[in-house]
Amino acid sequence: MDNYALVRKIHDLLKKAQSYLKRTYNSSSEFNRRKFFNVTVATMVLLLLSCFMLVQVMSAIQISNTISTVGTLKLSAGIGVYSDANYANRLSTIDWGTLEPGATQSYSMYILNEGSSALTLSMSKASWSPSSASNYLTLTWSYNGRTLEAGAAAQVTLTLSVSESVTGISSFSFDINVVGSG
Numbered sequence: 001m002d003n004y005a006l007v008r009k010i011h012d013l014l015k016k017a018q019s020y021l022k023r024t025y026n027s028s029s030e031f032n033r034r035k036f037f038n039v040t041v042a043t044m045v046l047l048l049l050s051c052f053m054l055v056q057v058m059s060a061i062q063i064s065n066t067i068s069t070v071g072t073l074k075l076s077a078g079i080g081v082y083s084d085a086n087y088a089n090r091l092s093t094i095d096w097g098t099l100e101p102g103a104t105q106s107y108s109m110y111i112l113n114e115g116s117s118a119l120t121l122s123m124s125k126a127s128w129s130p131s132s133a134s135n136y137l138t139l140t141w142s143y144n145g146r147t148l149e150a151g152a153a154a155q156v157t158l159t160l161s162v163s164e165s166v167t168g169i170s171s172f173s174f175d176i177n178v179v180g181s182g
Helices: 003-026 030-063 131-135
Strands: 067-075 079-082 104-113 120-129 137-141 153-162 171-181
Touching: 003 030, 079 171, 120 131, 120 137, 131 137, 131 171, 137 171
Parallel strands: 067 171
Antiparallel strands: 079 104, 104 153, 120 171, 137 153
């Protein structure tokens, strides 16, 4: 049963209880007034239990969303991206791990200007799979726009944020394009 059907069923039950309460209250006998009180209490309990169940169902749905990920780095000539400060391990993919809705994951890397002239870096994202992933995922970086002289490096942190409202995605991939100009 989906959430809408559950809410609809609760609404129908409450409407029936309301109708019954109106009929019972209009009767003048003491028995019917006690019955009215008992039905009112039962309705309140039903309402509270229904709200509790709905919150539990919504929480279970949000907790069950996990996303497996991979990001591929595409570089322009003269730029090297490494996972370590010694520039020994060239980086071509980033495994973001398993992410939950609302999660933020960071990854540090080192960008080395391997060319012979100064460069300013820019980053873009492309080839989202599925394409709807770009609606729920945001990638930022800590690069401040300073010029990288030839042979110089910068430590950069990429941060991937997942929207709380992510739906329909169990895994994704995308390309991170790092371009040097200058």
